[in-house]
Amino acid sequence: MEGFNPKVITEYFAPEGRMAASIPGYRYREEQVNLAESITNAFIDQEFLVSEAGTGVGKTYAYLIPAILWAQEQKEKVVISTRTRALQQQLTEKDIPDMKKVLGTEFVFVEAKGRENFLCWNKYMRIVAGRKRLEPEERRFIEAILRWAEDTKSGDRKELTLDSSLMNKWGIVAADRKSCLRDSCPYSDKCFRLKMLKSLEKADIIVTNHALLLSDMLVENSILPKYSYLIIDEAHTFDREAFDHLSLRFSQSDINETLQLLFTRDKQGEHGYLQYLRKKYPGFSSLFTEIVDLSDSSSKILQNFFNVLKKSLTDKDYSYTRVLQWQDQETKWMLKAMDLYLEWQNSIILLISKLNSLNDEIKETEEGNELENILQSLSEYSYEASVIMEENIDQQDKITWLECERGQVVAVASSELDAGQVLHERLYSKLESLVMVSATLAIEESFDYFLTRSGLNTFKGDDRVNTLLQQSPFNYEQQARMFIINDIPEPGERSFAETVAGVLENLFLIMGGQVLVLFTARSQLKDVAAILRPDCDLNDIRLLVQYEDGEFRHLVDEFIHTPRSVLMGLETFWEGIDLKGEILKCVVIIRLPFRPPTDPYCSAADRYCRLQNKNGFQHFMLPDAAVRFKQGTGRLIRSEEDRGLVVVLDSRLEKKNYGRVFKNSIPIKDVLLLETKQLPEYIKEFLKK
Ligand code: SF4
Secondary structure (H helix, E strand, C coil): CCCCCHHHHHHHCCCCCHHHHHCCCCCCCHHHHHHHHHHHHHHHHCCEEEEEECCCCCHHHHHHHHHHHHHHHHCCCEEEEECCHHHHHHHHHHHHHHHHHHHCCCCCEEECCCHHHEECHHHHHHHHCCCCCCCHHHHHHHHHHHHHHHHCCCCEHHHCCCCHHHHCCHHHCECCCCCCCHHHCCCHHHCHHHHHHHHHCCCCEEEEEHHHHHHHHHCCCCCCCCCCEEEECCHHHHHHHHHHHCCEEEEHHHHHHHHHHHCEEECCEEECHHHHHHHHCHHHHHHHHHHHHHHHHHHHHHHHHHHHHHCCCCHHHCCCEEECCHHHHHCHHHHHHHHHHHHHHHHHHHHHHHHHHHHHHHCCCCCHHHHHHHHHHHHHHHHHHHHHHHHHHHCCCEEEEEEEECCEEEEEEEEECCHHHHHHHHCHHHCCEEEEEECCCCECCECHHHHHHHCHHHHHHHCCEEEEEECCCCCHHHHEEEEEECCCCCCCCCCHHHHHHHHHHHHHHHHCCCEEEECCCHHHHHHHHHHHHHHHHHCCCEEEECCCCCCHHHHHHHHHHCCCEEEEECHHHHCCCCCCHHHCCEEEECCCCCCCCCCHHHHHHHHHHHHCCCCHHHHHHHHHHHHHHHHHHCCCCCCCCCCEEEEECCCHHHHCCCHHHHHHCCCCCCEEEECHHHHHHHHHHHHHC
16 A cells, blocks of 8 residues: 555645646645545545535545545545535536546546436437327427437436426436336437446446435445445435435325326326227227226225325424324324225235236237336335335334325325434445545534434444544634624514514615525515515615525526625525625524424434433434534635625524534634614624725
8 A cells, every 4th residue: 555645645735736736726724634634544444534624624625635546546446425416516527627637647437326317218219209298398398409319428417408497398308217128128228327337337436426325225236336435525414315215105196197107087088008008909908997997996095095194284284294103093094094005005906916917918018118117116106105004103213204285195204213223234334434524514523413313323332433623724703703683583473574574674785785594494484585575676686585586506596697686595505505705795594493393304313312312402403403504604604715794683592502502513703692773883894894
C-alpha cells in the first residue's frame, strides 16, 4: 500500500499541491485535509467513519481522492451514494471529471440509476408499431422524443429537455419492473438499462443514490456488482430512506391497475388483455368467463375492505396516515376488515390459479410474456398483503398504518420499527469500510443520535466506528445573525396566519426579496400565502409558493433568475437548496420542524423508544427536529462571501429548555430575541453594515 497512505493523500490538498494547480478558486482548508486523512485511514484499517463536515469543508473532494486512488490501487469498486439528484449530478458532471485533471490518471466511473430513468425499447416499439392506444398528450410526447429515441446512446431521460407537461408522459416509455420481459425481451441486446448494469462491472467508482442502494440491498445485491467499500453522502436522511424502502404496501389502486390490464369495461365496450386473447383463442371461452368473474369479484371485495377501514378515520386523518394501535385489533371495523381481507385473498388465489391454467396453454406464444408479468404482479400483491395483514400487524417490532387521501383509505402499509437493525444485518456487515458523511449529523457535537438511528451503534463495542466533526470554515460571527421573534401567536390561534403574513410582508419589503421562508404545515403555508399574494403583487415582489407556482426545480430557477422574489415551501425546501451570494439573503423559519406524530416514521421511532424504555421526545423527536433545523438554517451561508439573516418566528426556541439543543447545534452564535415591532429596525441595522 505504498502509494496509498495519509501523507500521499493529504499532499494533493496542500496549498501548492495538485488540487491548487488544477481546480480554479481552490482554497486550502485544514478541515478538508483532516477529513481526507480520516477517510484514507478508514480504507486502510477497514473501519467505519461517521463524519459531519460543515458547509464549505469541501467534503466531496475530500472523499473522492482517497476513493479513486483506493479503487485503482486495490482493484476494488468504491460505491458513492447520495440522496439528491442535484448532488449526484454535481458529482458526475463536475467533481469526478475534475478528479481526472487533479489525479492525472484515467479511471472509470459509472452512474447507477433506477430503471425508471431509461427508455424501454419494448414499450417504445409497441407504441411505434401502433399496439397501444394513445391519448393526444401522449402522442405529442412520442412525436417529441422520436428523433432522440433513435439517436440516444444512453436512453437516459436526463438528455431530454421537454416541457414538464410532456415529460409527465415519460412513464409510457420508461422501463419498469412490472412490464420488463427480462430474458425473453426481443430487445435485450439494445436495452439501455441492461447496458448500464453491464457497464457497472468495469467501473472503479459507482455513483448511485440511496434509493437504488437500498433496493439493491433488499434484492440480495442483484443490481450492483459486488462491492466492499461504500461512501454514503447526505447520510442524515439514510435511516428515513431505509424505513421507507423497507415498507410494504397493500394498495387498492396498484391492484386495480393490474386487474384492469386484464379486463375492463366502459361505455365503449370491453377492453384489456383478456379481450384480445378471447378473439385469438375462442376455444378457451369458458376459462375467460371464469377469469373475468373472479377479477370482478376480487375488485368488489377489495373495495368493501377499504370502505370498512374508512370507518376508523376521524376528520384529522382526512389526508394523512393513521397508525394502527394494538387496541384497534379488537374493534368491530378491524374484525370486519380482516374477514374481508381473507375473502379477498381466497379470490385472488383462485384468480391466480385460473390465470396459471391459461398461461400453461399460451406461454410459448408471443402473448405469453404479458400474462407472466400480470401473474407475477398479482402474486406479489397477494404475498405483500399477507405479510402486512397476517404477520406484521401483530408484531411488536413492526408498525402498520393506513394511508388516506381525501377521506378515503387507499392503502395499508407496514415497515420496521428499527430500520438500523436491518441495515446492520444486510448492508454494514458485508462491508470492509463505510464512510457516512453529511453537513448535519451531530447534535450538540454528539453523534449518539445518528449512530443509534442508523444502526451503527451495534459496532461500538468492537471499536470499528470512528467519528469526526469538522466545523464549517466560514466566519459565522461576521456572516450571519439570527433573530427570534417572541410575540407570534400559537398556530392554533386565529390571528396566527395574519400576524405571520404581516411580519413577512415587512421583511420582504425591507430585504427587497431574496428571502426563503420554510414552513412545516401545508395549511399554514396556504393561509399565509393567500394573505400575502395581493400585497406582494402590489409591491412588485414575486411570490413563489410550493404547490401553487410550480414544481421544486422550476420554483428554485425562478427564484434565482427573478429579482425581488421570495420562495415559500415545505419539507423539500429545508435542504437541497444551494444558493450563494445575493440570491439568498434571509431564511425565515416559521415553526421548529418537529414531525407530526401521525407520520409513521415518527410513530415507529417513538414506539421503538418506548420498547427500549426511553423517552420518545428526548431520544427522537427533539434530535430529529434539531437536525432538520440545522439543515434549514444551513441554507443561508454557502460561501465565504455570503452574509445573511435567519429569522425564527417560533419563540419556543428561546422559551423552552429544549431550545438550547437547537441553538447549540448550529454554527450561528449571534442570536437576538426581539418583538415583532423591533424587527424592521434591527434588519435595517444589519443591512447597513
Ligand atoms: S429488457 Fe426490459 S427494460 Fe429492457 S427493453 Fe426489454 S422490456 Fe424494456
